[in-house]
Amino acid sequence: MRKWRSAAVTAAWVAVGTAAGALGAWQLAGADSGGGAAHSRPLDEAAVREALARASPSRPPSAAPSPERSPDASPERSTVRFTGGVATAECRPDGTVRLVSWSPADGFHIDDDVERGPAAVARLEAEPGDDDEREDLAYEIRCTAQGPRARVAPTEPED
Incomplete structure (x- = not known):
């Protein structure tokens, strides 16, 4: 009788587990x-x-949405993605941009000298890991009619 009861309890647990899995x-x-x-x-x-x-x-x-914004409107926040990571930027009513936050992509880190604004252009640099031979990626973020956009910053000639 004891074996029968153990088998019934096991069968009940299997049935409950199967039903839960099917429901999920x-x-x-x-x-x-x-x-x-x-x-x-x-x-x-x-x-x-x-x-x-x-x-x-x-x-x-x-x-x-209306592209016209009142002068006292709050800044619009938007996410900007680029090869070295992602940033949240505000396009302010006066046309300037301000970086609110940024995060590197896997295998990169963001250099400490971020120019977050508010300014006409915000700048940051995504650097590959220390053991990586890839070049640093400098970006400029500007406000456009479509919101903030990132582009690779022009390189300055080395002396």
């Missing part, structure tokens, strides 16, 4: 409506706006 798989399958793995990559700014437009019934998806 079903929930994951239901959450993935985009055809790929849910949250497999971060959304860029355009994708976030599109998702918000679809979710907001009060604003039609074709309505674009």
